[in-house]
Amino acid sequence: MKKLIAGLLTALIICSAAVPASATAPLMNLKLSNTKQGVKLSWSKVKGAKKYTVYRSSSASKKTKKLKIVKGTSFTDKNAKSGKKYWYSVMSDSKNGGQSSRHSILRLKAPANFKAKLQSDDDYFETKLTWSKVKGAKSYEVFRQKISAKKTGKFTKIDKVKKPKYEDYYLPSGSYYRYKVRAVNGKTKGAFSSVSKKTGYMETPVVIATHNEKFDAVRLFWDYCEGAEGYKIYKSVDKGKSYKLVLDSKKLKKKDGTVSWDDSDVKLDNVYYYYVIAYNKLFSSKKSEDIIASVVFRDYDIGVQIGEEKTEPTLSLLCNQLAQLASLAGSKLDFTLKSEDESVAKVEVRQNDDKSYSVVITGVSEGYADVNLNLDSLGSVYSAKDSDKLRIKVSKDPVYDMKLKAGETEKLYSTGYMSDSLISSEMKINVTSSDEKIVRVNDPTSAKFTLTGVSAGAATITVTLSADFGIVKTDYRTMEYKILVE
Numbered sequence: 254m255k256k257l258i259a260g261l262l263t264a265l266i267i268c269s270a271a272v273p274a275s276a277t278a279p280l281m282n283l284k285l286s287n288t289k290q291g292v293k294l295s296w297s298k299v300k301g302a303k304k305y306t307v308y309r310s311s312s313a314s315k316k317t318k319k320l321k322i323v324k325g326t327s328f329t330d331k332n333a334k335s336g337k338k339y340w341y342s343v344m345s346d347s348k349n350g351g352q353s354s355r356h357s358i359l360r361l362k363a364p365a366n367f368k369a370k371l372q373s374d375d376d377y378f379e380t381k382l383t384w385s386k387v388k389g390a391k392s393y394e395v396f397r398q399k400i401s402a403k404k405t406g407k408f409t410k411i412d413k414v415k416k417p418k419y420e421d422y423y424l425p426s427g428s429y430y431r432y433k434v435r436a437v438n439g440k441t442k443g444a445f446s447s448v449s450k451k452t453g454y455m456e457t458p459v460v461i462a463t464h465n466e467k468f469d470a471v472r473l474f475w476d477y478c479e480g481a482e483g484y485k486i487y488k489s490v491d492k493g494k495s496y497k498l499v500l501d502s503k504k505l506k507k508k509d510g511t512v513s514w515d516d517s518d519v520k521l522d523n524v525y526y527y528y529v530i531a532y533n534k535l536f537s538s539k540k541s542e543d544i545i546a547s548v549v550f551r552d553y554d555i556g557v558q559i560g561e562e563k564t565e566p567t568l569s570l571l572c573n574q575l576a577q578l579a580s581l582a583g584s585k586l587d588f589t590l591k592s593e594d595e596s597v598a599k600v601e602v603r604q605n606d607d608k609s610y611s612v613v614i615t616g617v618s619e620g621y622a623d624v625n626l627n628l629d630s631l632g633s634v635y636s637a638k639d640s641d642k643l644r645i646k647v648s649k650d651p652v653y654d655m656k657l658k659a660g661e662t663e664k665l666y667s668t669g670y671m672s673d674s675l676i677s678s679e680m681k682i683n684v685t686s687s688d689e690k691i692v693r694v695n696d697p698t699s700a701k702f703t704l705t706g707v708s709a710g711a712a713t714i715t716v717t718l719s720a721d722f723g724i725v726k727t728d729y730r731t732m733e734y735k736i737l738v739e
């Protein structure tokens with residue numbers, strides 16, 4: 254009997270060397286993970302063990318087969334195929350025994366051919382990510398790293414997608430971005446792809462030029478460019494033929510999301526062009542036609558000659574729109590437009606019919622007068638501040654907003670409303686000339702319109718901005734400019 258028992262024990266020991274040991278032996282802590290090279294196994298060290306045998310099976314019901322004998326406490330199965338599930342276990346050669354439990358993992362390879370490309374449409378930027386499909390993956394996790402001028406951030410997950418592509422629309426300017434992705438199936442995570450090259454940009458300021466409240470400077474303003482540490486302002490006094498740097502400042506602060514600068518080195522009736530570049534330690538923005546602004550600098554809003562009656566389109570439009578709103582509400586609009594110096598200019602509101610009004614300005618004597626605006630609509634009273642008042646210039650001679658020579662082409666950017674950023678799909682622009690034989694309008698439906706002098710004489714240019722919001726269609730603003738061709 255003793256010989257029989259000894260024989261059975263010997264047989265059991267021999268069998269245990271061919272397959273993982275029973276659950277009574279000390280357990281090793283086996284961990285499985287997907288890497289770029291393959292399925293990585295790592296386990297805890299067993300006292301006295303010099304070698305470890307790795308076993309693998311392609312099914313939970315199949316017997317495990319010896320895969321490799323290793324000396325260390327880790328092994329990478331480079332032959333595991335993506336999309337297939339494998340079961341692994343490990344046994345030590347220690348006399349004290351030592352084995353692992355049987356663990357399974359779905360092999361998910363790292364996404365190949367991973368690319369990140371920065372794309373732009375005018376001033377709109379996005380990063381387009383593409384990679385090869387991973388067999389066995391049900392989705393993909395996208396990670397992004399932000400590298401600013403001040404610090405390098407960590408990779409963080411920004412999204413989870415089902416297809417092997419992604420477009421990162423939220424891409425603030427002024428920083429670099431790097432990406433990586435990995436395949437996912439349930440709780441199983443694949444290996445990370447390679448890290449993309451850095452992509453990034455600095456947004457280009459869209460500059461608007463107008464007059465400041467004191468009528469003695471040109472004011473430039475633009476939306477704050479995210480990530481910008483400073484701005485360089487360039488100026489041309491020869492209609493854009495050459496530019497000089499007039500300011501390089503990190504002290505321009507944003508207020509209500511806008512940055513501004515006043516140029517007091519200007520003269521009346523001159524034309525000035527400007528452009529702005531935003532920058533930080535990593536980037537400088539580009540400049541383009543969109544940020545070049547020319548200004549006909551003048552110290553008045555409305556110009557009339559002594560004895561001339563002039564219908565002011567902007568004030569007329571304002572009165573008509575407010576009257577319509579009051580009528581819809583079953584109320585009546587009370588408004589007063591008055592010249593603060595009627596010895597220089599008079600302002601009269603003429604009612605054409607029940608819903609139509611015209612604001613007429615008459616030049617009386619040479620000088621300047623401000624128009625005070627008071628409105629009482631639905632019990633809400635508004636009185637214009639000094640900065641909101643319109644200044645009238647009355648002259649013995651005709652008052653021109655621009656002078657051109659025959660054959661000369663010039664831009665007319667005398668107000669901030671001539672910015673492409675404001676001409677959206679809902680907002681339309683239309684520019685007309687009272688006499689195309691004197692002044693021709695080029696690109697009359699574009700904010701980049703120009704005027705060409707054709708022959709000697711004077712013509713009035715009318716600029717109308719209209720809004721089309723589907724149900725509501727209305728003229729938003731109308732401006733008139735008197736042009737002399739010499």
